[in-house]
Amino acid sequence: MSSGDWQGWLQDWLKDWLKQHPLKTPPEGFERRFRDDVMARIRAEQAPVWRLRWSLEPRWALGLGGALAAVLAVAVIGRSPTLPVQEIEQETAVLFEAGEMAYLADLDLESELREADRLVLAEAAAASPSSSWTEFENDLELLQSMEEEPETPGAGGTDRVTDEELLEELRRVDEAEMANV
Amino acid sequence: MAPDAEIIEAVLRGDTERYGELVERYQLAAWKLAFSFVGNAHDAQELAQDGFVQAYRRLRQFRGASRFSTWLYRIIANECKDFFRAKSRRPGALSLSVDNAEEDSVPFELADPAGDPRDAIDAREVAVRITRAVGRLPMNQRAAFVLRHLNGLSVEEVAEVMGRRPGTVKAHLFRAAEALRGQIEPFLKTEVRR
Numbered sequence: 575m576s577s578g579d580w581q582g583w584l585q586d587w588l589k590d591w592l593k594q595h596p597l598k599t600p601p602e603g604f605e606r607r608f609r610d611d612v613m614a615r616i617r618a619e620q621a622p623v624w625r626l627r628w629s630l631e632p633r634w635a636l637g638l639g640g641a642l643a644a645v646l647a648v649a650v651i652g653r654s655p656t657l658p659v660q661e662i663e664q665e666t667a668v669l670f671e672a673g674e675m676a677y678l679a680d681l682d683l684e685s686e687l688r689e690a691d692r693l694v695l696a697e698a699a700a701a702s703p704s705s706s707w708t709e710f711e712n713d714l715e716l717l718q719s720m721e722e723e724p725e726t727p728g729a730g731g732t733d734r735v736t737d738e739e740l741l742e743e744l745r746r747v748d749e750a751e752m753a754n755v
Numbered sequence: 756m757a758p759d760a761e762i763i764e765a766v767l768r769g770d771t772e773r774y775g776e777l778v779e780r781y782q783l784a785a786w787k788l789a790f791s792f793v794g795n796a797h798d799a800q801e802l803a804q805d806g807f808v809q810a811y812r813r814l815r816q817f818r819g820a821s822r823f824s825t826w827l828y829r830i831i832a833n834e835c836k837d838f839f840r841a842k843s844r845r846p847g848a849l850s851l852s853v854d855n856a857e858e859d860s861v862p863f864e865l866a867d868p869a870g871d872p873r874d875a876i877d878a879r880e881v882a883v884r885i886t887r888a889v890g891r892l893p894m895n896q897r898a899a900f901v902l903r904h905l906n907g908l909s910v911e912e913v914a915e916v917m918g919r920r921p922g923t924v925k926a927h928l929f930r931a932a933e934a935l936r937g938q939i940e941p942f943l944k945t946e947v948r949r
């Protein structure tokens with residue numbers, strides 16, 4: 575039997591055999607569960623973006639954690655050399671009594687320090703390398719999500735193929751596979 | 756029954772729940788496709804569901820150049836390929852390349868209570884041989900064979916799903932049939948003799 579005959583014969587034989595022995599069917603209750611599971615996952619996609627990304631992308635959690643740690647570190651380092659407010663107030667009171675620093679008389683020291691801390695925190699967050707990494711990841715993710723699953727153009731031709739066409743195609747496939755190796 | 760395009764349009768307008776209609780419509784075919792690749796129900800379900808979720812995420816990119824089902828099958832076939840790539844890093848994990856194929860590990864229905872017991876033995880033997888042969892095929896040949904013969908797609912549909920030209924698909928089918936021939940020919944000769 576030639577290869578061409580064998581091909582046709584095998585196709586018919588397989589068709590008959592699969593009629594008697596089809597592919598197995600899914601387990602009982604499959605249809606209801608399958609749809610529910612898929613729709614549950616899709617509804618989860620509708621959840622707020624930050625929650626979805628947090629759960630899907632551990633790097634986001636690490637990035638955000640890193641940024642927070644950096645902010646906290648800057649805040650702690652920035653505050654450590656300063657004295658507690660009460661101590662500063664005591665010292666300035668002494669200086670004030672001694673006639674020095676009269677210009678501090680109307681100053682609300684606690685609110686001024688709080689404002690300074692806020693500025694330090696804001697600058698630290700803006701300058702944090704983690705925040706720019708996070709933005710980069712965001713763009714990268716966006717690009718990945720835009721990656722298209724291309725639809726192939728409609729293909730022409732029929733099931734029939736001449737020996738020459740087949741040989742040419744086999745040669746082409748072999749060459750492609752060799753090139754890949 | 757609403758056409759696929761109408762449902763897709765509704766989903767894209769924000770009526771997410773209507774995607775369930777597409778899931779219901781194609782879930783069995785999607786499961787069978789994944790099952791014919793991986794050979795076990797659990798992985799098939801997971802891969803088919805992943806395919807639907809991926810298709811939903813990329814729905815805006817679907818332009819209708821092919822049928823939704825073809826596009827979905829393509830996504831699922833790629834999921835299956837990725838699955839095999841991941842599994843191939845763990846030797847012995849390929850369902851379709853088992854050496855001691857038990858009845859549970861062949862993806863075909865074998866039981867025929869009314870049939871001759873000798874036929875049942877033959878059917879199991881053939882099923883094991885087909886399963887082994889398909890499991891040993893390179894991925895392109897396996898995909899072409901599974902889509903064409905086990906899922907009954909036309910060569911043109913297989914070409915669309917695989918993103919190859921029909922001629923290339925025919926070449927892969929030719930090679931797959933040659934590999935299968937070596938596996939099942941001895942058995943077929945005894946069958947002819949009887």
